[in-house]
Amino acid sequence: MKKKNLNPERLVNVPFNKTQCGVDFYINTGYSSEICGVLTENPTFKTDFFEFFFFRKANGFLVLNNKRIALHDDMALLLSPHQQQEWHVEEDALEYTFLIFREDFMRTFIADKFFAYRLLYCYQRDTPPYLSPVSQPLFRECMQLLKKIKQELQHPTADSYNLIVAVLYYLLLVINREYASTYHLPMDVPKNNYAYQFKELLEQHIRKVQRVTEYADMLHISRITLNHAVMAQFGVSANHLLKQRLVEALKNDLLFCNRTISQLADDFHFSDPSHLMRFFKQQTGKTCSQYQSDYQNGIYE
Structure with missing residues (x-):
């Protein structure tokens, strides 16, 4: 997912790379064991894609846009694109499932181009970009949905794209509902965009x-x-x-x-x-x- 750091004193821009991720779409999901080392490969970096981490076991902390976020077990970390990241962790001690995707992955299927901005945990800076602890029912549901996405990525058929987007759409909304409830945020139906x-x-x-x-x-x-x-x-x-x-x-x-x-x-x-x-x-x-x-x-x- 990441390219080599050519200048450790600079902020590295990491684009989504379909070839390196081994998928044909701008989305991937998997386990920490599959990408161990990727979080600390570059001292400081930002990506052009969303990164969600569902931690079963976690240690250390993340510096996100110069804000320190302590990492805990049973935590969902929800990162939007283009944010400065520094991971201070022992990666081999982490256990998590990850989901990464580019916003334009959904554009063909979802006509609402403001969908990502409607998600209360995306592109905002007032409330924390995480849920901690994640309730066990929500955690299990998220894992089931990510498993379905992974199955479609590994064994694609003619309708895999539509199915993956539909599952992703549902997943993002389920998380949004929980996030709104956790941080007491408004969920009113918008009158305009x-x-x-x-x-x-x-x-x-x-x-x-x-x-x-x-x-x-x-x-x-x-x-x-x-x-x-x-x-x-x-x-x-x-x-x-x-x-x-x-x-x-x-x-x-x-x-x-x-x-x-x-x-x-x-x-x-x-x-x-x-x-x-x-x-x-x-x-x-x-x-x-x-x-x-x-x-x-x-x-x-």
Whole structure:
């Protein structure tokens, strides 16, 4: 699944590789014994696919976007694409079933292009990206569904793609329901797609566009309408989501892009470097240099 690390000081981008994974689709599932060593092959990396880990036995911790996540037995870890990962584990002591897939794997079958954004554990940063502990009934159901996917991957027939997507779709929704219940998140039927479109636009334009009004203009609605939609679906304001996504992008570039504060201010269209530094301190409680120093010294959020 991963390519060799050519520069251990850099953030490695790891694309989904169908050939290395041994499957014909942008999806795979299996056991930790099949991929032992892959989590620590690169000191720091990010992927272009979703990664779910259903741990029976776990140790150590994961640093995800500079946040420390302790790993436990009976835990489901639900990782979205394009997040900075550092695994501090003894891989041969882990026991888990994994599921990896690219979002576009479902696109042919599922017409709703915002489906992934509707999943409360995807592309969000307010609640933890895990369920711990996972109830035994849910754990067993997930294992049964992943077993079915694996069987279709190993012995594909003409309708395997449709069946795999259908099983995956059901699995993701079952997890979503449990996640919403665990973290007391809203599950209202959306009246429109504005909130999900806003999330998608943030992923595409956060480096250049940092005002909610501009995103509302892209959607041809008022700022008030957009804010109401975001609040109804995610329980936070549109401005909160925007600042959250912006500070995450800044953190990533501070640590891995070897850019000065002045260069970052230009990259992110801040009018002055001091404005960037003030924004960063307001959002994180740390100066840019303190944040970099803490990371280098193994101090995580």
